[in-house]
Amino acid sequence: MSRLRFKISMSLDGFVAGPNQSVKEPLGAGGMRLHEWVFTLKAWRAMHGLEGGEVNESNRVVEESLAGIGATIMGRNMFGGHPGPWDAKNPWNGWWGANPPFHHPVFVLTHHAREPLVLEGGTTFTFVTGGIAAALDLARKAAGGRDISLAGGAKAAQQYLAAGLVDEMEIHLAPVLLGSGERLFDGVGADLHGLELVRTVAAPGVTHLKFTKGDSPWPRQK
């Protein structure tokens, strides 16, 4: 069965976004510091249609995380725009332009119904008001046997983690403090529901920590 794979950049003090998130600063104050390791990578640049870039241990991790994904789930806040009902006159269509870098079906968790948004390059955003299990069912059907990426943000991740629905988790640990903002594990409790550390990768400006459930092909970290 297709697996739900979650990856996210987190600060040493546990934040995945800084304070005061806005359309201008979607990652909050200081939030870009979590992602500095990725922007220079060849794998990241290629995904955004850019040439060149560094090749280091992080490339392997990023390429692996992109491989075999047939659908994506994200929270309303990550899709972005504004809180509350959608603005029909001036609809928010995401941060990614006419041809978003997903190229597969994306399911957006929201409290506000909206028609699907079909964009170029195979990316369709479907808005799901039925909660995390409904979104996972839809994503599984759409993924056609491939895996599902849980893209964030924190609130969507917290719900899937607390429900024990995440099969694979990779924390890109940035060696910085944010001091405040949105904590990844807030309200998740003390249970990783069988997710075990199976691999640590050291790379420039980041340490990648991979967790999987026991039925994965990865042995526990030795």
Next chain:
Amino acid sequence: MSRLRFKISMSLDGFVAGPNQSVKEPLGAGGMRLHEWVFTLKAWRAMHGLEGGEVNESNRVVEESLAGIGATIMGRNMFGGHPGPWDAKNPWNGWWGANPPFHHPVFVLTHHAREPLVLEGGTTFTFVTGGIAAALDLARKAAGGRDISLAGGAKAAQQYLAAGLVDEMEIHLAPVLLGSGERLFDGVGADLHGLELVRTVAAPGVTHLKFTKGDSPWPRQK
């Protein structure tokens, strides 16, 4: 000059002790889960007068952290016992018995003055009421050119980190959630004061993250 070296075990969600710390459960509920990686090690067992034990990548890290230390600083809560003024009739003399595993001068941060406590094997506890800078001065003099270990707990570490006085930090990241308890970086802010990630070591049940200031012999993690 001797360096202030701080090491501590932290959960993935940033806690260094569980909730409800007490004399019976000094690490709080679930806090022992942070330290499971260390108890089986040959290096840890040797420090406590025990034979045998596992030898893996964590041994090297523990041996390195013990080497070259001439004095230790710890908070009152880590020395333990009870809050408030010392009980003269029934004095708390620490968790470690007649011959504690330090074998050098230890400086305890406290608001309550007390005569030094001389124990076997070279360990003397000196109680410092003048604050973190005073304790560091005393420890530096006592260390005789060797380094100083900042042993914790969280509140002592937070003060030294916020003041930028820590020269080296090793986080033993345990791949578990505690969900609540004492957070290492609470109130420290967004500034590591020049501490940079220089090394990641993967080992059974733990990932060791070493940070040093720029003037250290360690290059930044590549």
